[in-house]
Amino acid sequence: MPDALYDVAIIGGGPAGSTAATFLARAGRRVVLCEREKFPRFHIGESLLPVSMKTFSRLGVHEKFERAGFLKKYGGEMTSACCEEGVKFYFKDGYRSQSESSYQVPRAEFDKVLLDHAAENGAEVREQTIVKRIEFFRDRVELEVVQSSLGAPEKIAARYVIDASGRHSVIGNHFRLKETYPHLRKISIFAHYEGVELEEGRDASLTRQVRAADRWFWYVPLPNDRSSIGVVLDAELYRQTKKSPEQFLEESLAEQPFLARRMTGARRVTPAYASADFSYRLAQLTGERWMLAGDAAGFIDPVFSSGVFLALLAAEQAADILDIVLDYPRKARRLFARYERLLRRVMKGYLRFVDAWYSKEFIEVFLYPQDVLQIPPAVNAVLGGNISGSFAIRWRMAAFYFIVWLQRYFPLCPRHTLVAPKATEQEAALRSAA
Ligand SMILES: Cc1cc2nc3c(=O)[nH]c(=O)nc-3n(C[C@H](O)[C@H](O)[C@H](O)COP(=O)(O)OP(=O)(O)OC[C@H]3O[C@@H](n4cnc5c(N)ncnc54)[C@H](O)[C@@H]3O)c2cc1C
Known part of the structure; x- marks a missing residue:
């Protein structure tokens, strides 16, 4: 000993x-x-x-x-690949918010x-x-x-x-x-970029997420003009493409107008990293x-x-x-x-939230916030990490999940294709070529 x-x-x-x-x-x-x-x-x-x-x-x-x-981070923005703009949320508006910011x-x-x-x-x-x-x-x-x-x-x-x-x-x-988790066999490919266009003021600090049909993207602003940008998708889907992480990341980003528009003058300053099976x-x-x-x-x-x-x-x-x-x-x-x-x-709270995210209806409901029963502030609070919170948040989250489930059968909120406009054109061109 x-x-x-x-x-x-x-x-x-x-x-x-x-x-x-x-x-x-x-x-x-x-x-x-x-x-x-x-x-x-x-x-x-x-x-x-x-x-x-x-x-x-x-x-x-x-x-x-x-x-x-x-950087101080004040909230986030989520959108779907077929949308020009997303829905922004600020932590200060979360249900019984205790902190208006965190860090990037x-x-x-x-x-x-x-x-x-x-x-x-x-x-x-x-x-x-x-x-x-x-x-x-x-x-x-x-x-x-x-x-x-x-x-x-x-x-x-x-x-x-x-x-x-x-x-x-x-x-x-x-x-x-x-x-x-067999249903969460994902891979993420990400890198740091410089020169990504940011908004002014507090909005420059927001984390952005774009939900596409079979993948989702993030971009996180960092100090010194850097941004962390990445994509997450099924690991098997990525393997089938047989592309390198660099090629896959750049092609996927170029297909997303929401990101491509902001990345016109951006350049990658790190290798593209891949991380698989993280759940x-x-x-x-x-x-x-x-x-x-x-x-x-x-x-x-x-x-x-x-x-x-x-x-x-x-x-x-x-x-x-x-x-x-x-x-x-x-x-x-x-x-x-x-x-x-x-x-x-x-x-367990996060697992439920993540499972809901991977259903297409999550983003449809999220992008159509209705101030009913203070459900959006409760979702905002959970996005800020108040996951196992009070009963007041838990029942509102149960209502949110119920609406997401209902949306599958009855379109309570506008439907989204989750396909970026450019990708639709490309598909059309491919189809006509065939
Ligand atoms: C794609 C992706 C994106 C993410 N984005 C976010 C995000 O935006 N926000 C967020 O909060 N989280 C995010 N995460 C999760 C986050 O990275 C981790 O949850 C976090 O780093 C966990 O911290 P930790 O201290 O537990 O482990 P780590 O940060 O991984 O630290 C573990 C340390 O242990 C050391 N170590 C390992 N083995 C040994 C050994 N045998 N002996 C000695 N040392 C050892 C390692 O070198 C390492 O430094 C993301 C994860 C992924 C995969």
Whole structure:
């Protein structure tokens, strides 16, 4: 057994890992965090939700974010591929809104600010240190780690471990807990662009989403004239095209007038990245000496920009719970069960929202907001991350889903083809050529 015994070891230095590390270190716990990469490193997931603002306040990072030049984000806009304009929503108008803004962040810098913050708060942060193996004992857990410049494995012992290793799911793989959602086998292809045309004032900060028939697009404005732009579609559909990510992304964007118009003077400044099979859940989220947080605990489609929020929520909860459990180990079972219930409830909420999004009727209803029973403000609140909220939001969301379902059979709102006008012309040309 190694000489030192940490209170908590954390695998991964993304938003989940660094947030948990900061809270635990601040509580006076002995924390070690192992991160395989050297930060800053590229990561997708740049659009944040206002519901996370409280966590940022508790972390005490707003000033650092402002110094880093992160953009304030005030809402979003959604449209369908066959529309010229979309429907904008602003977080301030959400049902019982508590925050009018969040941030749009380049993740390389955002993650570094959070990781450095953890170190400044007293966590021992070891970058370029990969966790290779994990062994559980009755009274501790041991991690076998390799620091890249040393090469030789080393052991770290801790009373508890938080797995925040993102999609690598170190503990999930160890216990074979990962399960996929067969209906969400998607791929995303994305890149950063410079020179994308933005609107004036607050609208320059909005995340845009375009829903096409078999795919959807996002564009997220970032500091320094950059934008993150990507497309999501069925992985199998993409494979059949046999196109490179670059070719596929540029051709798909060119077919969308809403985006193409804004991208006339834009140029791609990063490679086109592809990320597949990102939606999954884990059969268990806690065990005798471990807790999963962030993507390591599961992820459901990027459409509602929920990933970092879920990572922060889980990390904050996990840290608070372990702070209690370290003093009162007998409370572990009850608190771990409560943690698991909370995360499952929030993830279930997102799963329902995501499933609705993938039905064509979602966007038809969304693009025709009627101020009935305050349903649009409730949907707005959920878009801001208030997913497991009050009964007042839950019943309105149930009404929204019911309207989306009804729309399938009775056109309560105008129908949309979800086909961009240009694509229709191309199809016509192809058909006549045939
Ligand atoms: C296409 C796409 C778009 C997205 N867009 C958004 C968005 O707009 N907004 C949003 O909030 N979310 C978005 N997400 C989700 C977001 O990227 C993740 O949910 C978020 O990064 C999760 O944070 P995390 O800390 O759990 O994991 P990560 O940020 O992935 O961090 C995990 C860290 O663990 C490290 N690690 C892994 N294995 C080991 C190991 N063995 N040893 C040591 N370290 C290890 C990794 O290097 C990494 O730094 C998107 C996801 C996808 C796929």
